[in-house]
Amino acid sequence: MHALVVFVDADHLDSTRLRAATGFVRGGLPMFVPLLAFPDRYRTVVDAWVGLFGSDLSTAWLFAETTRLVGGSVFLAVTVGVLLVGYRRGSGRSWRVDAGETALLWLFFLTVPPLVAIGVYFCVWHALRHVIRVVAVDGDSAVDTRKRLGRFAREAAPLTALALVFLVGFAVFVPVTPTSPASVAAVYLVFIAVLTLPHVAVVTWMDRREGVWWP
Secondary structure, three states: OHHHHHHOOOOOOOOHHHHHHHHHHHHHHHHHHHHHHOHHHHHHHHHHHHHOOOOOOOOHHHHOHHHHHHHHHHHHHHHHHHHHHHHHHOOOHHHHHHHHHHHHHHHHHHHOOHHHHHHHHHHHHHHHHHHHHHHHHOOOOOOOHHHHHHHHHHHHHHHHHHHHHHHHHHHHHOOOOOOOHHHHHHHHHHHHHHHHHHHHHHHHHHHHHHOOOOO
16 A cells, blocks of 8 residues: 555545555455465465364365355455546546556466465565665665665564574474475465564554555
8 A cells, every 4th residue: 555655646545445445455466366266276275274283174165166256256346346436536647557556466366376476476566665665764865775775685684584594493393294395385374474463563553654544
């Protein structure tokens, strides 16, 4: 949401509710759309994720054709509805960027296998935008972009190294030893989900301070 509001000046998102709805759509795209297009691969990862903890939780209902058909139809309707409301509020450049990005992400997650799609999305799309946001917090205009990025890399390096150490420790102490590629990927995804909690807390605080959700 921050990228749309700050980088694109999304004047069509002129209410908190519309921004929240747009955030719901953007957040749902990487999590839900791959389920529609690649249910078998998605299920392999989810089952491996659950299996790490020795659970026999049934997930068959989630991948049933009816569930995917109904869920996909509802999510597509919400996506189109949110974009139409935004169009009525302002059909200028910011709306075109919003609609174009949303359509691109739908197409991307419908055609690229889930693990690859999620990896590329978070490493290239989501992370890049967040890095730009964090670097922009440095208000020293005398420091050029290259130096700001260098400073960011130096400050992020210790926590990145620590996270890698924790990842190895997590893989060692997880109840079920990961042996297959799917289980190894599941370890990584579970660990990333845990790391996301402090990330969400920090971003939420930044959003509040910068008034991202309040036009």
